[in-house]
Amino acid sequence: xxxxxxxxxxxxxxxxxxxLGGAVALFISLVGMAEVFSKRDVVEKTMTLGQFVxxxxxxxxxxxxxxxxxxxxxxxxxxxxxxxxxxxxxFSAAILTLFVIIGAKINIRTVFLNASPGLYxxxxxxxxxxxxxxxxxxxxxxxxxxxxxxxxxxxxxRPLFHAILFIFFxxxxxxxxxxxxxxxxxxxxxxxxxxxxxxxxxRPGAAIFFALVAAISAFWSAKGQAIKTDVANLPxxxxxxxxxIAFAVIAFIALGLPLVSGxxxxxxxxxxxxxxxxxxxxxxxxGFAGLLDLGFVAFxxxxxxxxxxxxxxGQYGLQHISFWAAIPxxxxxxxxxxxxxxxxxxxxxxxxxxxxxxxxxEIVRLLAGSDFLAKYFGGPQGIIGIQKPCIGVLGEFTKxxxxxxxxxxxxxxxxGIELGTPQSIYYIAVASAILIAFVxxxxxxxxxxxxxxxxxxxxxxxxxxxxxxIQTKLLAYMLGAAMAGLGGAIFATLIGSIFATSMQLIVSIxxxxxxxxxxxxxxxxxxxxAIALIGLPELLREVSEFRYLLYGATLIIMMLAKPEGLxxxxxxxxxxxxxxxxxxxx
Amino acid sequence: xxxxxxxxxxxxxxxxxxxRGINLTIEQGEIVTLIGGNGAGKTTTxxxxxGLLKPAQGEIMLEGDDLLRYKPHEIVYKGLSMVPEGRGVFxxxxxxxxxxxxxxxxxxxxxIARNLDHVMTLFPRLKERRTQLAGTLxxxxxxxxxxxxxxxxxxxxxxxxxxxxxxxxxxxELIFDTIVQINKEGxxxxxxxxxxxxxxxxxxxxxxxxxxxxxxxxKAEKLKSDPEVQKAxxxxx
Numbered sequence: 001x002x003x004x005x006x007x008x009x010x011x012x013x014x015x016x017x018x019x020l021g022g023a024v025a026l027f028i029s030l031v032g033m034a035e036v037f038s039k040r041d042v043v044e045k046t047m048t049l050g051q052f053v054x055x056x057x058x059x060x061x062x063x064x065x066x067x068x069x070x071x072x073x074x075x076x077x078x079x080x081x082x083x084x085x086x087x088x089x090x091f092s093a094a095i096l097t098l099f100v101i102i103g104a105k106i107n108i109r110t111v112f113l114n115a116s117p118g119l120y121x122x123x124x125x126x127x128x129x130x131x132x133x134x135x136x137x138x139x140x141x142x143x144x145x146x147x148x149x150x151x152x153x154x155x156x157x158r159p160l161f162h163a164i165l166f167i168f169f170x171x172x173x174x175x176x177x178x179x180x181x182x183x184x185x186x187x188x189x190x191x192x193x194x195x196x197x198x199x200x201x202x203r204p205g206a207a208i209f210f211a212l213v214a215a216i217s218a219f220w221s222a223k224g225q226a227i228k229t230d231v232a233n234l235p236x237x238x239x240x241x242x243x244x245i246a247f248a249v250i251a252f253i254a255l256g257l258p259l260v261s262g263x264x265x266x267x268x269x270x271x272x273x274x275x276x277x278x279x280x281x282x283x284x285x286x287g288f289a290g291l292l293d294l295g296f297v298a299f300x301x302x303x304x305x306x307x308x309x310x311x312x313x314g315q316y317g318l319q320h321i322s323f324w325a326a327i328p329x330x331x332x333x334x335x336x337x338x339x340x341x342x343x344x345x346x347x348x349x350x351x352x353x354x355x356x357x358x359x360x361x362e363i364v365r366l367l368a369g370s371d372f373l374a375k376y377f378g379g380p381q382g383i384i385g386i387q388k389p390c391i392g393v394l395g396e397f398t399k400x401x402x403x404x405x406x407x408x409x410x411x412x413x414x415x416g417i418e419l420g421t422p423q424s425i426y427y428i429a430v431a432s433a434i435l436i437a438f439v440x441x442x443x444x445x446x447x448x449x450x451x452x453x454x455x456x457x458x459x460x461x462x463x464x465x466x467x468x469x470i471q472t473k474l475l476a477y478m479l480g481a482a483m484a485g486l487g488g489a490i491f492a493t494l495i496g497s498i499f500a501t502s503m504q505l506i507v508s509i510x511x512x513x514x515x516x517x518x519x520x521x522x523x524x525x526x527x528x529x530a531i532a533l534i535g536l537p538e539l540l541r542e543v544s545e546f547r548y549l550l551y552g553a554t555l556i557i558m559m560l561a562k563p564e565g566l567x568x569x570x571x572x573x574x575x576x577x578x579x580x581x582x583x584x585x586x
Numbered sequence: 587x588x589x590x591x592x593x594x595x596x597x598x599x600x601x602x603x604x605x606r607g608i609n610l611t612i613e614q615g616e617i618v619t620l621i622g623g624n625g626a627g628k629t630t631t632x633x634x635x636x637g638l639l640k641p642a643q644g645e646i647m648l649e650g651d652d653l654l655r656y657k658p659h660e661i662v663y664k665g666l667s668m669v670p671e672g673r674g675v676f677x678x679x680x681x682x683x684x685x686x687x688x689x690x691x692x693x694x695x696x697x698i699a700r701n702l703d704h705v706m707t708l709f710p711r712l713k714e715r716r717t718q719l720a721g722t723l724x725x726x727x728x729x730x731x732x733x734x735x736x737x738x739x740x741x742x743x744x745x746x747x748x749x750x751x752x753x754x755x756x757x758x759e760l761i762f763d764t765i766v767q768i769n770k771e772g773x774x775x776x777x778x779x780x781x782x783x784x785x786x787x788x789x790x791x792x793x794x795x796x797x798x799x800x801x802x803x804x805k806a807e808k809l810k811s812d813p814e815v816q817k818a819x820x821x822x823x
Contacts, residue, residue, distance in 0.1 A: 447690075454687050457676035464636055464670065465739065466662040466691035 010072040014065035014084035018091025018143070021061030025054050026095050029123070032114035033546055038122045041200030042171040049171060049200070050122060054096070055142045061088040062143030066150045082147050089143010090136060096123055097136045104129040159217035166213040171200050172540055180261055254430065258423035265539075267422035270494055272535040273429035274487040278511045279518070279526035280433075280440045281483030286512070287521035288449060289476035290456030292354045294508050295361020298341070299334045299481040301368060301503040303488030305377065306330040307386065308498045313403050314385030316378045320397040320404060323389035327489050334485020335478045337364075342477035346470060349459075361508055369500025382499035386492050389428065392416020425494045432490060433527075436483050440523050443479070452476055510534065513551060517558055519565025528567045587650050589614045589743055589774045590635070590666075595644030597627075597634045604630045605641070606798040612743070612776055617769050619777040619785040619806070621819055622795035628778040629671050631795070632745050635776075636668040637661040648743070662691045667741035671748050673732040677721030681712055684720050684731055688738030698738070705734040708764060726757035733764065743774040750781045762788050782819035786810045794819070 028034050038050030047055075065088030066081040073080060100123050102108070109115045124131040149157055170177075174196045181192035195205035231242065258266045278300055285291045309318045310326040345356045368377050377383065387394075390406035393416065397404050408414040419425060443449050451472045454462035463469050492498050510533065518529025533551065537544045558565070592610040596603070605627050612618045622628050633639045635646055637658035646653040648664055656664065676684050685705060689698045706713040709730040715723065720731055729749055736744055746765065750758040758781065766788050769775050779785035786792055786806045794802035794815060802815065809815050816822040 450683070450687060451690065453679055453683075454676055454690075457678060458674050460638055461670055461674040461676070462687075463658045464638060464662060464668050465687055465735070466659050468657075468659045 008072055010069040010080065010084055011087055013068045013072060014087040015091050017065045017068060018061050018088035019095065021057050021064075021088065021092035022095030025057045025092060026099055028053065028057075029096065029099070029119055030112050030114055031546065031549065032119075033549075035114065035116065035119045035122060036545060039199070040171065041197065042167060043206040044197040044200055044202050046203065046206075048122075052168065052171075054123075055138065058089045058092045058139040058142035059146035059149075061092040062086070062146030063150060064088070064146075065143070066147035070150075078151050081150060082144060085143045085145075085147020086140050087143070089146065090140035092143065093136045093139020096139075097132050100124060100129060100132050100135065155218065155221060158221055159214040162217040163210045163214040167201070167206055167210055170206075170209055172543075174201050175199075176265065176539060180265070183262060184260065258426045261423075263422045266426045267494070268535060268538045270422055270425050270429040270490070271538060272530050273426075273433040274491050274494075275511065275514060275530040275534045276433045276527055277429075277436055277487035277490075278484045278507075279514050279530050280436050280523065281480040281487070282511050283480075283515055283521065283523065283526050284440065284443065284452070284483070285476050285480035287515060288444060288456065289452040289473065291473065291476055292350070292357070292512075293341075293477075293480070294354050294358040294505075294512065295341070295364070296357075296480075296484055296511050297503050297505065297507040298361045298364035299337055299484035300488035300491070300507065301364055301498075301500070302337045302481075303330045303334045303485030304492040304498045304503075305368060305383065305488075306333045306485070307489040307492040308383035309377075311387040311493075312383050312385045313387055313397065313401060314383060315400050316376070316383045317385070317400075320387070322394050323387060323493055327486070330489035331482045331485050334481045334488070337485075338478040338481025339474055341481070342474045346473055358505070358508075361505060365500055365503045365505075368503065377500070380500070382497055382501075384497040386496050386498070388496070389419040389425075389493060390416055391419065419493075422494065425490065429490050429494075432486055436486065437523055437527070440483075444523070448472070448475060513555060517554060517566060519568035522565060522567055522569035525565050525567040525569070529565070532566065588612060588647075589616070589649060590776070591645070591647045592631075592635065593645040593647070595631075595634060595641045595646065597630055597639050597641045599630075604798055605634065607644070608795075608798075608800060610776075610793060610800070612774060614774055615769070615772065616791065617765070617775045617777060617789045619779055619782075619789035619792045620795055621779055621782040621785055621792060621809075621815075623818070624780075625797075626795040627798040628795055629747055630798075632668060632671075632747050632776070632778055636666060636745060662739050662741075665740075665742035666745065667736040667739040667743075668745040669729075669732045669736045669747060669749065672751065673725075673728045675720040675723070675728050675731050675735070677719065679720055680717050681720055681723070681731055682716040684735050685712070685716075685738050688735035689740075691739050697740075701738055701740060705737055708737070708767070709734050725752050726754070726761070729753060729757075729761055730764075733761070733768075737768065737773075741773060743776065744768065745776045745778075747778050748780060749777070750779060750784060758784060782815070783810075 025034075034050045034054060036050075037053055038048040040049040041047065042049050042052045062085030065084040069081050069084035070076040100120055103115055103120055121128075123135055125134055127134060149160070152160070178192050178196040181188040181196075195202060195208065197205075201209070231239070234242070257269070261269075278296065281299070282293060282296050285293050285296075307323070307326045307330045309316065310321050310329060311317065311319075311323055313320060341357065341360050345353055348356050367373055369380055370377075371379050373379070374381075385401060385403070387404060388406075390404075392409045393407045393412065395405035395407060406416040406418040408416040417424075419428065451462065451467045454465065454467055455469060455472055459469060462472075514529035514533045515526060516529075517533055518527070519525030533554070537547045537550070543550065588611050590610070590612040592608055595605055595608045597605040608627075608631055610618070610620075610631075620628050620631060630639065634641050635653070637653065637656065637660075641654070648666055651664060653661060653664065653666070676687060679687070685702060686698075689701065692698055706716075711727055712730055712734055715727065720728065723731060733746070733749065749761050749765070753761065762784055765775060765777065777785055777789060786809055789806040792804065792806050792809045793800050794809065802809065802812070804812070810820070
């Protein structure tokens with residue numbers, strides 16, 4: 001017998017992979033994710049999201065085991081790969097099976113709160129403990145399918161994979177689509193009811209989406225390259241034309257979106273835009289200049305409180321000026337705060353800087369919410385009654401708790417346009433985000449941007465080359481703070497009130513995470529990061545419960561698999577992927 | 587007037603007395619080398635001259651101008667430029683961006699472009715790799731880049747800290763040839779080196795530094811044949 005003794009037995013490897021997958025599945029079940037997910041359907045009356053996720057783990061185990069088998073065996077063949085997949089899939093489900101059997105005998109709920117009867121019945125398809133064989137069988141079959149998918153030709157496997165992935169996301173977002181479409185009534189309402197059910201997709205809906213995506217994916221993998229070359233070969237006028245069309249389509253969607261989306265989606269987009277503003281701000285301090293600031297929320301808070309104090313018609317309002325006049329002031333005050341933070345920490349580097357700025361963020365929050373300063377900032381009650389932005393002329397301030405009236409610009413007797421709803425704040429927030437993204441981009445290409453990057457790389461050398469460290473660092477803090485302050489100012493008007501308790505450390509951590517996930521120093525990265533880390537959890541109610549668990553997992557996976565971020569700056573990308581190509585022999 | 591005079595300079599790292607009254611004179615157009623063992627204070631001397639360290643006492647004059655009056659980032663505007671120990675290239679910036687940063691103290695775009703061309707002819711390797719990230723260059727290329735970057739400030743005096751560190755002998759020779767060429771183009775050079783033999787072979791004069799004090803100074807050839815120097819720094823018994 002030819003048997004390579006150095007290599008591990010492939011079945012043993014498959015068992016290990018299966019057990020690992022099982023551990024993940026058990027974890028997901030015990031933290032309550034599986035049960036929450038099972039309340040949403042992927043396909044109505046066929047498969048819940050919880051089942052989908054658990055099965056996906058078994059499929060992935062089977063696929064990995066089959067790959068591993070191919071690597072371990074001297075002569076890999078389809079049968080042994082399939083066996084590996086089957087074994088891995090079985091063991092991934094076996095852990096859950098064992099859990100159900102134990103759970104039926106002993107009440108483990110005293111320790112694991114989420115080990116509820118609902119979870120057991122979900123895992124056994126409502127069959128009770130006697131139905132536990134279904135679980136193992138489903139795992140084994142899924143593992144087998146995963147393994148078999150390896151032997152499919154690429155042209156079949158990729159469309160299949162894309163379609164399944166799309167169905168998964170579609171199921172997650174089906175509620176949103178349904179609400180938006182039903183609001184339009186008529187044709188759209190009917191389509192929505194045909195495609196989506198209350199909890200997920202209908203069977204015909206799922207089938208349509210599956211076929212559509214699979215077809216598009218197959219078409220693209222067959223013809224995509226040719227289309228790309230065709231576009232690249234277009235004459236210059238044609239290319240510009242294409243870009244103009246793309247831009248027009250995006251602008252049309254962006255402008256029209258709040259008209260159809262309803263308040264909830266508009267509000268989520270506003271919040272994403274606010275985090276983009278903060279992210280762009282921190283991107284200057286951290287991404288460009290390399291100064292880690294963990295108290296970044298302080299500037300957001302300062303921007304919000306400035307607008308609150310200047311425009312509120314409540315008892316803490318100092319002035320009663322309009323939103324438009326308050327915005328530049330809020331930005332200026334935030335810049336001054338950036339200067340105040342920057343000055344004492346000028347000589348502080350690295351880890352120490354992180355701690356010092358962390359302290360600053362906490363001080364601002366505690367002061368704003370303190371009883372000591374309550375007569376200025378409202379203490380825990382916060383500042384309420386923030387005047388909504390008005391396009392027109394604001395009436396006189398009459399008395400506390402009565403908003404100023406917004407009159408039309410042309411006719412003082414008619415009401416003007418008051419931007420009170422999230423849909424109307426949407427335009428302010430998105431326009432600000434676009435403006436600030438442009439400013440960031442110009443700053444990066446400027447002399448100041450170069451100086452920031454140089455001090456990020458090596459302070460001493462930068463200084464020796466003529467960079468004024470004090471000026472450059474202070475500008476990084478101030479401009480970063482200004483952007484966050486603008487975000488805070490818009491936030492205050494969106495909510496209409498501000499409370500110190502919403503200015504927690506976790507906001508700073510969120511901003512830092514979204515920069516890291518998006519790609520440090522990259523402007524599109526900030527946008528992608530904000531959508532992924534802030535927008536998706538806000539939109540997906542089920543997921544938001546496990547937000548920080550998924551955050552942690554995402555960050556770890558990102559650092560291992562894609563350390564440069566989702567949309568890295570060109571530099572980082574080159575740094576991490578062309579190292580070998582770059583080093584030359586001496 | 588001398589190009590650079592260092593007069594009785596004392597520098598401390600906290601409570602450590604690193605430089606104990608250094609005196610140096612460098613004339614216009616010279617190559618002067620500062621040799622000495624580990625911890626003798628060579629790098630400290632350069633960092634003090636270029637303003638990164640503040641001396642507790644003493645005087646540093648560049649063409650009669652008191653350098654201690656200026657902030658560290660202003661000194662480069664006076665015509666003094668440094669190639670730091672370990673090269674200090676900006677790793678995540680491209681070769682071209684590094685060189686452009688070297689001209690940070692200057693405004694005239696045409697002159698900068700001319701300088702860039704000059705550096706590229708001095709180091710053709712950098713031209714080939716101008717879009718590459720500096721961190722991905724080899725050690726020798728990084729040394730070339732750091733030297734080129736310092737030249738982009740169009741200095742009248744160039745301070746080089748251990749340009750031979752960690753380089754293959756062939757490359758050391760190449761770097762030293764370039765130093766001589768830069769000097770011939772009119773740049774005064776202060777060279778700090780552990781590789782005393784190489785340094786003394788291109789320098790006009792040399793100083794020997796020991797535990798923060800100048801113990802010997804002479805013409806380079808004389809130092810080369812000095813028995814004490816030979817024993818301590820040239821490895822000749």
